[in-house]
Amino acid sequence: MGFVEKLLTAARHNDSLLCVGLDPELSRLPAHLQALPLDRAVTQFCREIIEATAPYVCAFKPNLAFFEQLGVDGMRVFQQVVKAVPSEIPVIADAKRGDIGNTAKAYAVSIFDEFGCDAVTVNPYLGYDSVAPFLAYREKGVILLCRTSNPGARDFQDLPVQGPDGQVRPLYEVVAQRIQAWNEAGNCGMVVGATYPEELCRLRTLCPDLPILIPGIGAQGGDLEAAVRAGVDARGEKAIISASRSVLFAGSGPDFAHAATREAQRLRDAINKARRHQ
């Protein structure tokens, strides 16, 4: 089963567009876990979060940075965390890869063959040949940065440039047009921040069928309702609403997993309310 089908199946089964981001910030791990060696603490934390929130999500999104910071243990911990995700729920490796072709190929082998992730985030700045090695995995998802959620997104992404249709548009719209053209195998998606609902609305119109990964609710202050309404497709699907810190650190004590369950359930329900009252 390809990434998009796996995503839709999980989303329908759990009635959820929520993606829980696995960003284990070391200083925010519960005190009882901080007493353990770091690699064990992070593995246990992520496993408990996965178990506690799996019934309420359409995907999990571990961000590689939080595993790489563990040094030599990091990749082993990442592997254990990916394996802890139930097989029917897709894993999106938030790695934001982007490099010349032969290097991109090595990144693709790592994320897809070695770690068995279902999708990866990719930075399209280097152009088609840097993305092609990921696209070659036709059953895997390639989710390209388009309009990121951070304040600095405006620095480059708003610049007016001429698109393939000859029209002058902001760069992020041209990126979206390219992603559409690269979606020959139906395995592309794009990242658009919840912090830019107007741009999200515009991009959904330009790309009616692409899955959109939408970070920026919760800790970054994006408006959940606006993001859901702007981000879903005509069937109320294909928006992947991502939340990391607001779920992971909903509680800070020994009951952190219960707090994460409650927050994931609350978010799942709020997303569903917004998408069903369009």
Ligand SMILES: O=c1ccn([C@@H]2O[C@H](COP(=O)(O)O)[C@@H](O)[C@H]2O)c(=O)[nH]1
């Ligand atoms: O534009 C982007 C692209 C990726 N991210 C990532 O999503 C999560 C957001 O975490 P929160 O705690 O829910 O704010 C994190 O891994 C980012 O690296 C993003 O925020 N914006």
